[in-house]
């Protein structure tokens with residue numbers, strides 16, 4: 409089956425469709441991870457984005473029930489050089505093509521992904537249409553003139569509150585499109601978790617009497633969420649806060665810093681980041697389109713704690729007065745190295761110190 413990927417700059421890539429049929433409109437991005445396609449597809453932060461994998465063979469270990477970060481794939485399309493028809497792994501349950509088809513995600517294979525990635529790096533992230541239909545070019549150009557949705561967080565957040573009990577500190581996690589890995593990392597430390605929808609008000613959050621607040625990852629532009637920035641402002645100083653990715657951007661905005669779109673984002677499993685508090689460099693898992701700008705930290709109460717060693721961008725901050733810190737990357741990993749797992753321990757230590765209570769719980 410023929411499939412086409414048409415970029416905003418007019419470039420057309422022809423390939424073979426696999427997975428679902430139809431047409432999809434999104435933002436084209438690329439991920440440099442050699443593995444982890446299942447985690448990538450199911451990471452809600454990719455909602456609205458068509459993901460290109462730079463690794464040339466995708467699907468070779470198949471699809472299993474364990475390696476998911478949410479209940480379904482959220483990417484708006486999947487672009488690969490080659491999709492494996494004969495996966496081999498003891499955990500394999502189905503082929504990637506079947507998985508995408510079952511979940512309504514259009515895939516395209518046979519694409520010169522090296523040329524595509526060069527183009528994205530040169531031109532920056534662009535809008536794109538992925539189609540298996542015979543839609544005429546004029547119609548596709550019209551779609552490409554349109555704008556992409558800006559309410560991604562509302563579309564992927566939990567519809568209602570849910571709880572994961574534990575005998576450790578009470579954590580309220582604000583779900584902006586949270587990866588399950590974040591939950592797993594907190595549960596591994598015995599936390600008593602209450603997950604609330606993204607737009608929950610500060611008062612309601614404080615009614616759960618949390619010892620800590622987790623601000624999760626999530627899709628889209630943080631500047632589109634001024635009400636959540638207000639909520640974070642109200643929580644700051646009342647309860648220790650840890651922010652991840654979107655959570656980091658929202659905490660930074662709440663403290664007066666600014667965010668800006670990167671040219672083509674950071675999406676991969678091997679981004680080196682220096683932790684300025686201990687001088688060590690960690691290999692991190694990343695997936696973001698926006699950044700907190702370094703200059704904007706000046707004059708705020710935020711202190712730079714983590715720096716990207718590839719391009720010098722801000723990767724983490726902490727509040728100078730209140731117990732709050734955040735990172736732009738993914739300490740929960742999945743996919744990627746778990747070098748940064750220690751940040752969850754830092755959060756637990758921050759909570760213990762703040763309340764002067766040793767939490768016995770299930771901490772490892």
Ligand SMILES: NC(=O)CC[C@H](N)C(=O)O
Nearest residue numbers: 625626628653654697698
């Ligand atoms: N993974 C995330 O939380 C991404 C945050 C935000 N949507 C960005 O692209 O920068």
